[in-house]
Amino acid sequence: MKLLSRIITSWLVLLSLSPTAVAFASESNVGSLTTSSNSVDVGLTAPGHSREWQLDVTNTGSQDLPVSFQVSASSGTAFSGDSPAVIAFFEEEGTIIDFTSPDAIVGKNYELGTIASGETRVITGSIALPLAADDSYRAATASLSWEFSAFNDSADATDTPTGLAFTGVSAFLSVLLGVLLVAIGFIFWLRRRRTDSRRTQESTESS
Numbered sequence: 001m002k003l004l005s006r007i008i009t010s011w012l013v014l015l016s017l018s019p020t021a022v023a024f025a026s027e028s029n030v031g032s033l034t035t036s037s038n039s040v041d042v043g044l045t046a047p048g049h050s051r052e053w054q055l056d057v058t059n060t061g062s063q064d065l066p067v068s069f070q071v072s073a074s075s076g077t078a079f080s081g082d083s084p085a086v087i088a089f090f091e092e093e094g095t096i097i098d099f100t101s102p103d104a105i106v107g108k109n110y111e112l113g114t115i116a117s118g119e120t121r122v123i124t125g126s127i128a129l130p131l132a133a134d135d136s137y138r139a140a141t142a143s144l145s146w147e148f149s150a151f152n153d154s155a156d157a158t159d160t161p162t163g164l165a166f167t168g169v170s171a172f173l174s175v176l177l178g179v180l181l182v183a184i185g186f187i188f189w190l191r192r193r194r195t196d197s198r199r200t201q202e203s204t205e206s207s
Contacts, residue, residue: 032059032150033059033061033067033115035056035057035058035148037055038146039146040055042142043142044085044127044129044137044138044140045128045129046129047129047130047132047133047137050128051126052125053124054125055125057112057123057148058120059116059119059120060118061117062117064114065150066113066114066115066150067111067112067113067114067115067149067150068109068110068112068148068151069109069123069148070107070147071087071089071097071107071145071146072106073143074087074142074144074145076141076142076143077137077139077141078140078141078142079102079142082132083132083133083134084101085128085129085133085140085142086099086100087100087126088125088126089125090123090124091122091123096110096123099126099128109149112148115150125144127142
């Protein structure tokens with residue numbers, strides 16, 4: 001019985017150390033991002049000129065994060081008519097979104113790369129009227145909203161076992177336990193049979 005107890009205990013230890021079958025989300029929100037603003041109301045300048053504003057995002061979490069940027073909504077008379085305004089977003093490293101209509105970019109994610117823990121990234125927004133715009137745009141208004149998203153993609157799919165692999169490990173250990181239990185049962189049965197046979201022989205000889 002001591003042998004059986006030791007084998008079962010060892011199997012339970014192995015099973016507890018084995019990965020559990022789980023389903024992983026492709027993306028998961030981690031850390032924390034703070035931004036100086038998430039919307040702007042901006043007036044227009046003369047046709048052919050642009051007006052700029054700045055926004056920033058800071059990674060206040062404890063780990064570096066890949067971050068994406070999205071223009072979530074746009075409204076205003078500046079974006080209607082025959083010569084609507086166009087918008088763009090830039091970083092020091094380069095262009096995030098080149099001048100285009102808000103309708104073409106609203107709801108789309110644009111990757112900013114990895115923002116280190118404690119790092120602040122500054123983005124410049126710009127709105128411009130085409131040269132063809134007439135005086136009807138003089139009092140036009142424009143409103144934009146945006147948001148940032150952080151996700152953790154540090155896990156390498158080639159290094160991380162899949163749920164199927166995890167399930168295989170647990171299944172193998174379960175089968176192994178079954179084989180061990182059958183083998184131990186057979187050994188105990190064989191020992192008991194030999195013991196009974198020896199007792200019968202001793203009883204016969206004493207008679």
